[in-house]
Amino acid sequence: NRNPLVAVYYTNRALCYLKMQQHDKALADCKRALELDGQSVKAHFFLGQCQMEMENYDEAIANLQRAYNLAKEQRLNFGDDIPSALRIAKKKRWNSIEERRINQENELHSYLTRLIMAEKERAELAECRKAQQEESADESRSRVQLASIEAKHV
Template sequence: MVNGVSSAAEQAEQLKQDGNLYFKKNRLGAAIDAYTEAITLCPNVPVYFTNRALCHRKRNEWARVEEDCMRAVRLDPKSVKGHYMLGLALLQRENYAEGIKALERALDLGRGAHPNSYMVEEIWQELASAKYKEWVHESAKRTLALQKLEKSCEIALQEKLVHDLSHMMDDTDEVFSSTSEQLAALKLIFSKAAEADKPTDVPDYLCCKITLDIFRDPVITPSGLTYERAIILDHLEKVGKFDPITREPLHPSQLVPNLAIKEAVGAYLEKHGWAYKMD
């Protein structure tokens, strides 16, 4: 029995390798067949499902991507690729809430395992794009609702003016003046209400001193400076073990998550979704 299980596992692993080779040659059908055979032999290995999902993704078969990734994350709740592609599949059918949740999970897991990997950056870009699209959608709804409400208020004030004028003979100038002031105040109020959806400059303290972009995963150095984790790790690896601004010696182990800034960035993005826009 043990030999049988071992043999099945070995066959499945060989099929995965075959699938990987087919995938590199863009023979997606053959790759899918190989991964499917591997799954038949060993249905509890999550990477077989994520590999097959990647093939479906290249074919734009998003329902199958979602199905395979759902199975993968059930088998391995810490599967970065599983949560990532699941998020993409959910976004394809405009399930923004669940899609964004899956991408956020993938981002958290990716940062913990490989903080400066290409996949973490890729996940962030997809998440930021989804968040920005969600903001555009919600912003349009808010703008329309404010415009309708402002128009209704203007109509109500105009109707009140007509009513007041019809019941008085004197001091009409005062009534006109009062209505004008109310209309001006109304316009100011609705103008301020719309300001939250108008892009402005992101505060400097929420931006990395190297990239000048809003923080994604901020870390603080012993000297008190805060950098984007992936950027400072890349600097330490490729340029040298020193702080790029203070020039003091700096090692990756000395970097500490800046939770205060991370929370501030989260709160800022929650109120200003336009800041997710990628240049």
């Protein structure tokens, strides 16, 4: 007697999908279980675990927190499973944010280094041009002086 309106069937299958790392299917079953029973601790817990595996940490934390609160309200004992998963999700979210921050910092550092090098090259080029102009002016003055000296002796 399989009734498609029993949430437990979906949470049980979601757990199987989670163990087989078929996260899309697990996610769908958890959502279906929650449509049937919005107070299902297991559905929120498995949904949170699934979202954590899919690196959707904010959603994972929200569902794991909901599972924790519901378990307390319903006086269900899941031991440390839910709090442990919640801690892991929070740590993974922090690591993800920190990794993104470090990558952005590295990109900024590279960008600034390129700007500094480009500016240094521009300054060196300007200095070379100035030196060339000065040499050219000196050469012109030398020619004028030489012509003046030659004119005196002719």
